[in-house]
Amino acid sequence: AQTVTQSQPEMSVQEAETVTLSCTYDTSENNYYLFWYKQPPSRQMILVIRQEAYKQQNATENRFSVNFQKAAKSFSLKISDSQLGDTAMYFCAFAQGGSEKLVFGKGTKLTVNP
Amino acid sequence: GAVVSQHPSRVICKSGTSVKIECRSLDFQATTMFWYRQFPKQSLMLMATSNEGSKATYEQGVEKDKFLINHASLTLSTLTVTSAHPEDSSFYICSARDSHNQPQHFGDGTRLSIL
Numbered sequence: 001a002q003t004v005t006q007s008q009p010e011m012s013v014q015e016a017e018t019v020t021l022s023c024t025y026d027t028s029e030n031n032y033y034l035f036w037y038k039q040p041p042s043r044q045m046i047l048v049i050r051q052e053a054y055k056q057q058n059a060t061e062n063r064f065s066v067n068f069q070k071a072a073k074s075f076s077l078k079i080s081d082s083q084l085g086d087t088a089m090y091f092c093a094f095a096q097g098g099s100e101k102l103v104f105g106k107g108t109k110l111t112v113n114p
Numbered sequence: 115g116a117v118v119s120q121h122p123s124r125v126i127c128k129s130g131t132s133v134k135i136e137c138r139s140l141d142f143q144a145t146t147m148f149w150y151r152q153f154p155k156q157s158l159m160l161m162a163t164s165n166e167g168s169k170a171t172y173e174q175g176v177e178k179d180k181f182l183i184n185h186a187s188l189t190l191s192t193l194t195v196t197s198a199h200p201e202d203s204s205f206y207i208c209s210a211r212d213s214h215n216q217p218q219h220f221g222d223g224t225r226l227s228i229l
Contacts, residue, residue: 033217035217037220042222043205043207043222043223043225044220044221044222044223045158045207045209045220045223046220047217047218047219050217091157091158101148101160101163102148102158102160102209102218104157104158105157106156106157107156107157
């Protein structure tokens, strides 16, 4: 079974600084997708970024980018120019290609300090 | 685009009551919807996968007779917690996607409190 590990339960960063959240996963499959979701205090799950495993290029969405290391099964999220609104729980998630299920990590609580 | 509406956002009721939660895709047709449960300070745990016009697929350990799922149309899935008890108190979140291998879009969640 696939597993997703987020080794940092909590992190903090100063406003305007850069922070990287770690995620590793375990799978024997070659076709899969990786996601980062953000859950602010409002509890809504918001898709931050998505990466297809077959793509070598790292996905980027404005201030959010990933470092996808397929051989190492690592999928870290970098947030540049952190903003107060980035304060949230961040969940890394895995979905096997052709499967419908998302497997979530335990989450990292990120606090952006003014 | 890709808005998922979940209702109600908050429910408080007595033990033994049945509670229905609705999940609607507002601007797309959702062939598949998912129901998750989230305990405080924990991650999301998939309860079941709901496919329009067919029976839901439940994850191991989830009681299908306790958590009834109906996906009668391409825009609506409902989760009914039958004869709810305090241990059913939790945060329930639905998600939906419009086609295969597309990302799931989540509703705002329902906080269920059973007294």
